[in-house]
Amino acid sequence: DTGVSQNPRHKITKRGQNVTFRCDPISEHNRLYWYRQTLGQGPEFLTYFQNEAQLEKSRLLSDRFSAERPKGSFSTLEIQRTEQGDSAMYLCASSLNYSSGGLVGELFFGEGSRLTVL
Amino acid sequence: GNSVTQMEGPVTLSEEAFLTINCTYTATGYPSLFWYVQYPGEGLQLLLKATKADDKGSNKGFEATYRKETTSFHLEKGSVQVSDSAVYFCALKGFQKLVFGTGTRLLVSP
Numbered sequence: 001d002t003g004v005s006q007n008p009r010h011k012i013t014k015r016g017q018n019v020t021f022r023c024d025p026i027s028e029h030n031r032l033y034w035y036r037q038t039l040g041q042g043p044e045f046l047t048y049f050q051n052e053a054q055l056e057k058s059r060l061l062s063d064r065f066s067a068e069r070p071k072g073s074f075s076t077l078e079i080q081r082t083e084q085g086d087s088a089m090y091l092c093a094s095s096l097n098y099s100s101g102g103l104v105g106e107l108f109f110g111e112g113s114r115l116t117v118l
Numbered sequence: 119g120n121s122v123t124q125m126e127g128p129v130t131l132s133e134e135a136f137l138t139i140n141c142t143y144t145a146t147g148y149p150s151l152f153w154y155v156q157y158p159g160e161g162l163q164l165l166l167k168a169t170k171a172d173d174k175g176s177n178k179g180f181e182a183t184y185r186k187e188t189t190s191f192h193l194e195k196g197s198v199q200v201s202d203s204a205v206y207f208c209a210l211k212g213f214q215k216l217v218f219g220t221g222t223r224l225l226v227s228p
Binding site: 003004033035040041042043044045048055056091093105106107108109110111112 | 122150152159160161162163164167207209211214215216217218219220221
């Protein structure tokens with residue numbers, strides 16, 4: 001399967017613990033996005049990378065959230081000192097930017113990592 | 119800022135019925151517009167798009183026309199199938215990222 005892969009698919013943790021999610025994008029894609037989706041809502045932008053550079057972070061993203069994309073391949077999203085309000089589905093998506101031949105707005109999403117904070 | 123408003127669901131239809139899911143947007147300039155679909159147990163996938171006013175996007179029997187005068191991008195299908203049951207998200211492309219609506223669940227019964 002050459003789609004976007006996310007792990008783990010489901011994580012249950014206690015409040016105050018740290019969690020890390022991993023995303024493996026489609027191999028030739030230079031852009032990688034993280035979104036968060038809560039029940040009954042659409043995906044909400046968190047951050048994105050072009051290659052290894054993190055180019056934008058949502059102002060809604062607290063300091064407890066950090067994302068990395070070393071070497072411009074896979075990415076990790078870490079949440080420190082989790083709170084119950086962090087419970088959500090965390091979505092990763094990848095794409096090619098337009099100048100590399102990508103189509104405008106065409107993001108390829110993984111199936112998501114569901115976080116439950118008790 | 120940029121935002122998308124979709125009609126609330128669920129939308130419940132019988133097979134072969136006509137479908138409309140309303141979507142309106144607020145944006146500076148003229149953004150590209152999209153419909154994404156999420157089938158049960160799968161990730162979101164692009165259904166169709168339109169990049170400028172009066173463009174019509176189409177795919178799998180679904181259509182949507184970019185209406186600048188009404189800031190709308192309504193999704194339509196002439197005859198839905200059970201396999202179309204999914205959650206549909208309208209989205210616009212802001213600077214470098216997509217902004218999504220809240221999604222509309224479609225349930226099609228045989």
